[in-house]
Amino acid sequence: MALALALPDESLIEALTPALRIQGLRKAFGARTILDGLDLEVEPGTAVALIGANGAGKSTLLRMLVRLIEPDAGQMTLLGEAVTELAPGPLRTFRRRVGIVFQRHNLVGRLSALSNVLHGVQARKSGPRTWLQALAPAADRAEALACLAEVGLADRALQRADSLSGGQSQRVAIARMLMQRPEFILADEPDASLDPRSGEEIMDLLYRLAKDKGLTLIVISHRLEHTIRYSDRIVGLADGRITLDRPSRQADPRHLRQFFTGRDHEE
Amino acid sequence: MSLPSPAVAVPRWDRPNALTFILTVLALAFLVWSFSNVGLSWERMQRGFPALGSILDRMFPPDLERLPQILRSLLITFQMALVGCVLGLILAFPLAILAADGLSPHPVIKQLARGLIAFFRTVPDLVWALLFVIAVGLGPAAGVMAIMVDKIGFAGRFFAEAMEEVDKGPQEALAAIGATRSGLIFSAVVPQALPSFIATSLFSLEKAVRGSVILGLVGAGGIGVELKVAFDLFDYDTAATIIIAVFLLVVLVEQVSNRVRKRLL
Ligand SMILES: Nc1ncnc2c1ncn2[C@@H]1O[C@H](COP(=O)(O)OP(=O)(O)O)[C@@H](O)[C@H]1O
Ligand SMILES: [Mg+2]
Numbered sequence: 116m117a118l119a120l121a122l123p124d125e126s127l128i129e130a131l132t133p134a135l136r137i138q139g140l141r142k143a144f145g146a147r148t149i150l151d152g153l154d155l156e157v158e159p160g161t162a163v164a165l166i167g168a169n170g171a172g173k174s175t176l177l178r179m180l181v182r183l184i185e186p187d188a189g190q191m192t193l194l195g196e197a198v199t200e201l202a203p204g205p206l207r208t209f210r211r212r213v214g215i216v217f218q219r220h221n222l223v224g225r226l227s228a229l230s231n232v233l234h235g236v237q238a239r240k241s242g243p244r245t246w247l248q249a250l251a252p253a254a255d256r257a258e259a260l261a262c263l264a265e266v267g268l269a270d271r272a273l274q275r276a277d278s279l280s281g282g283q284s285q286r287v288a289i290a291r292m293l294m295q296r297p298e299f300i301l302a303d304e305p306d307a308s309l310d311p312r313s314g315e316e317i318m319d320l321l322y323r324l325a326k327d328k329g330l331t332l333i334v335i336s337h338r339l340e341h342t343i344r345y346s347d348r349i350v351g352l353a354d355g356r357i358t359l360d361r362p363s364r365q366a367d368p369r370h371l372r373q374f375f376t377g378r379d380h381e382e
Numbered sequence: 383m384s385l386p387s388p389a390v391a392v393p394r395w396d397r398p399n400a401l402t403f404i405l406t407v408l409a410l411a412f413l414v415w416s417f418s419n420v421g422l423s424w425e426r427m428q429r430g431f432p433a434l435g436s437i438l439d440r441m442f443p444p445d446l447e448r449l450p451q452i453l454r455s456l457l458i459t460f461q462m463a464l465v466g467c468v469l470g471l472i473l474a475f476p477l478a479i480l481a482a483d484g485l486s487p488h489p490v491i492k493q494l495a496r497g498l499i500a501f502f503r504t505v506p507d508l509v510w511a512l513l514f515v516i517a518v519g520l521g522p523a524a525g526v527m528a529i530m531v532d533k534i535g536f537a538g539r540f541f542a543e544a545m546e547e548v549d550k551g552p553q554e555a556l557a558a559i560g561a562t563r564s565g566l567i568f569s570a571v572v573p574q575a576l577p578s579f580i581a582t583s584l585f586s587l588e589k590a591v592r593g594s595v596i597l598g599l600v601g602a603g604g605i606g607v608e609l610k611v612a613f614d615l616f617d618y619d620t621a622a623t624i625i626i627a628v629f630l631l632v633v634l635v636e637q638v639s640n641r642v643r644k645r646l647l
Contacts, residue, residue, distance in 0.1 A: 210560050211560045215559075217555070223574060224574070225573050225577075234569050235559065237560075237562070237565045238559040241565050288555075
């Protein structure tokens with residue numbers, strides 16, 4: 116009992132440990148340095164917007180967090196794992212804990228929305244019962260349907276994915292990511308191929324989901340207003356380092372604008 | 383605005399280089415030699431067409447006396463084609479996965495699978511039939527195996543191509559969350575390739591039905607045996623019945639296959 120009292124509460128430890136810590140991260144493609152000793156810490160449950168000019172290395176950084184791209188040097192700790200040191204087996208297990216939303220939704224068009232969402236369960240299981248909603252165990256079907264409901268598409272469950280609009284498809288992709296039961300969300304321009312309104316809805320949805328579930332979120336968007344509105348903290352990448360870091364509430368669009376150059380963005 | 387005046391004369395033809403010229407002459411010479419070598423002559427054709435006419439004459443009216451036996455053989459022929467085709471398609475699928483870019487577990491395995499598919503495809507089904515007649519004896523079983531091997535070669539190639547051509551995005555999304563290879567194949571690749579699989583399968587069946595008639599000629603069972611016997615006995619009016627029955631079967635299978643294709647795709 117005394118021992119238990121002496122130890123800090125588990126949730127307290129979690130709150131004190133950063134969800135993400137990057138130290139001295141470097142990456143060059145050929146002679147071109149993209150990341151030049153980048154440092155960054157993110158507290159659990161924070162929604163971080165990552166901004167930077169076109170080609171600044173935002174996507175590279177995001178992919179590197181799950182080692183879809185290998186860093187040249189530096190340390191990354193994500194969800195308590197030393198990402199850079201993971202062997203292939205543990206890396207796979209680690210990737211399952213990180214949900215990724217890409218610009219392209221990557222759904223299987225000929226399958227129903229529900230089957231596409233069910234595929235997210237393959238982060239935890241394998242076998243024929245993860246291939247199609249019709250074959251899935253009742254519990255997985257119910258969970259997939261609940262994930263669809265969270266993105267507001269429960270009524271489209273049996274509709275073929277290729278009959279959905281761009282915004283709806285991206286929602287299904289987000290539902291599939293939720294089915295994975297992620298502990299951390301990475302989103303690389305999830306709104307890029309959508310009209311401004313659907314794009315804003317997607318940004319709003321991701322932000323709300325992260326807040327509701329207490330997940331940490333790193334999102335890249337090229338729309339200045341959305342970036343400010345749907346994040347807690349804004350981090351700017353330039354010249355391979357973080358050169359801007361402030362709470363979204365205090366962000367001044369005039370200072371941010373320089374990070375959106377080199378791209379014809381709508382606002 | 384005036385047309386530019388031509389400053390130089392432009393040749394009508396490219397001047398052939400020596401090698402092209404020699405190869406062209408050799409090819410033409412070979413063609414002429416081929417004509418003389420196959421013994422096709424005007425005189426022979428003059429004799430042949432009336433002979434064909436007299437055979438046709440003796441074919442009509444077709445003799446329906448052996449119709450029940452013919453229909454039974456026709457059914458066996460169709461069943462032989464069906465079973466051979468289904469077995470071939472079932473075996474073609476895993477082989478196609480091993481042969482497909484991006485799905486094959488190892489480059490060496492990929493090359494082996496591709497080699498096997500190409501070998502099955504390039505050796506004609508009649509040769510397979512001759513081999514299997516020796517191996518398993520006369521009868522439909524030999525035909526089934528010949529059709530099976532032929533269809534592995536045919537469908538294996540098209541299945542692999544269909545799987546290589548699908549959008550890679552869904553596969554990558556699943557790979558990123560740690561899905562297994564079978565998960566990728568059955569959730570992301572197969573659903574996208576399905577229309578192509580169905581088209582290939584139906585076409586395989588049509589091909590198998592047409593091919594199965596010939597296989598009987600070398601003793602691999604079915605209606606081909608009846609046809610050979612009828613010709614050997616100069617029983618041309620029975621042969622006519624058989625040919626018409628085969629024709630109707632092939633047309634029927636193609637019609638049904640077209641219907642199915644339209645409904646499913
Ligand atoms: N695999 C690669 N090989 C070579 N250069 C690359 C590769 N991936 C990205 N780059 C380059 O790195 C830079 C950063 O790319 P990226 O991270 O996609 O930028 P952002 O997402 O900020 O627009 C770009 O100049 C891009 O051309
Ligand atoms: Mg990018």
